[in-house]
Amino acid sequence: MALKATIFKAELQVADLDRGHFAEYALTLARHPSETDERMMVRLLAFALYAGQDLSFGKGISTDEEAALWEIDPAGVIRLWIEVGLPDETRVRKACHKSDRTIVLAYGPKGMTWWKQIGEGLGRFANLEVWRLTPEEGQALAGLAQRNMKLSCTIQEGTIYLEGIELKPQRLQ
Numbered sequence: 095m096a097l098k099a100t101i102f103k104a105e106l107q108v109a110d111l112d113r114g115h116f117a118e119y120a121l122t123l124a125r126h127p128s129e130t131d132e133r134m135m136v137r138l139l140a141f142a143l144y145a146g147q148d149l150s151f152g153k154g155i156s157t158d159e160e161a162a163l164w165e166i167d168p169a170g171v172i173r174l175w176i177e178v179g180l181p182d183e184t185r186v187r188k189a190c191h192k193s194d195r196t197i198v199l200a201y202g203p204k205g206m207t208w209w210k211q212i213g214e215g216l217g218r219f220a221n222l223e224v225w226r227l228t229p230e231e232g233q234a235l236a237g238l239a240q241r242n243m244k245l246s247c248t249i250q251e252g253t254i255y256l257e258g259i260e261l262k263p264q265r266l267q
Contacts, residue, residue: 097127103242104138108145110249115145123151131239132201132232136178137162139235139256140199142247144174161189180208183215190219198224199263201232209266216267225263234259 102123109116121141125134140163141149148167152160165174175193177186180200189196196219200208205226216222227235238245238257247256254261 099124099126101125101241102134102239105244106138106142106145107246108142108249109247110143110145112249112251117145119145121151130236132236133179135235135239136199136201136227136232138245139247139254139261140176140178140197142245142256143199143249143254144176144197149174158185161193164193180204183212186212186216186222187219190216190222194221196222198222199227200224200266201227201229203229205229213266222267224266226266227261227263231259231261231263235261 104121106119148165161175162178163176172193175189176197
């Protein structure tokens, strides 16, 4: 019997001073059985960082044809494709070709090793941004995971404050 996704609810308040974006979101996150709390919370963080009217979660890690998050305009054009984790180079290339802008939010202890292996091959993509969270930042995010969450996120001068956690993602590209 196949395991079902676990449903998490989040009330997310975003105050992004860098973009001038202030909003509240009622989100439902389906955590795939093979997904960790850390990955799910990095997806939630990515939502906070790039929140907008058309941003939505993809179907999840079991679907290769969709992003972790993406923004599709009413005409069906993929404006933003966001991957979390350490995707392989082929997946990132595909995302860059399909979208106007591609973001990778890498996390975990192997983040720098992963980037050293694939970074050079991705340098030619002007529409690609790659950011890295430290292992400690990822674990701190995982510690916030609860089935029902009420979170406040403030973003100012590239620093993210989420429920008492200070995050400073490092830009790799």
